[in-house]
Amino acid sequence: MQEVGLIINQILQQKKMWNRCRQLLIIDKWNELVGREIGAVTRAKQVNKKVIHVLVKDSTWSYHLTLLKPQLLEKINRFAGEAMIKDIIFQIGDVGQTGMNVNEHKASGQPGSDEECFLEKIRNLKKLVSSND
Numbered sequence: 001m002q003e004v005g006l007i008i009n010q011i012l013q014q015k016k017m018w019n020r021c022r023q024l025l026i027i028d029k030w031n032e033l034v035g036r037e038i039g040a041v042t043r044a045k046q047v048n049k050k051v052i053h054v055l056v057k058d059s060t061w062s063y064h065l066t067l068l069k070p071q072l073l074e075k076i077n078r079f080a081g082e083a084m085i086k087d088i089i090f091q092i093g094d095v096g097q098t099g100m101n102v103n104e105h106k107a108s109g110q111p112g113s114d115e116e117c118f119l120e121k122i123r124n125l126k127k128l129v130s131s132n133d
């Protein structure tokens with residue numbers, strides 16, 4: 001049944017959606033990538049032109065994270081399997097519901113974005129492929 005997984009990957013690549021899918025996975029896995037302490041005071045907002053935009057609780061954290069930028073970029077790109085992210089922009093903002101994955105977001109009753117729905121569909125496809133192996 002791995003053939004289904006390969007077909008999905010090929011379709012995503014042909015439709016030029018593969019990179020966008022991986023960018024969304026980076027956002028979704030942000031807390032796992034950066035760790036609990038940093039994840040508690042940040043929220044990955046979006047990836048645009050190889051730059052990830054991250055909301056940060058306050059200026060003190062923003063300063064410290066700027067110093068950690070090379071290490072964070074290395075972790076992110078190792079997870080992606082290539083140099084997918086070239087820079088991180090830290091912005092002071094409401095980190096809100098940090099660490100909430102798509103399922104938790106749905107359980108909260110808040111409307112989800114198209115990107116969150118797309119991520120959920122990708123996860124469901126991966127589960128389907130894994131369960132049929």
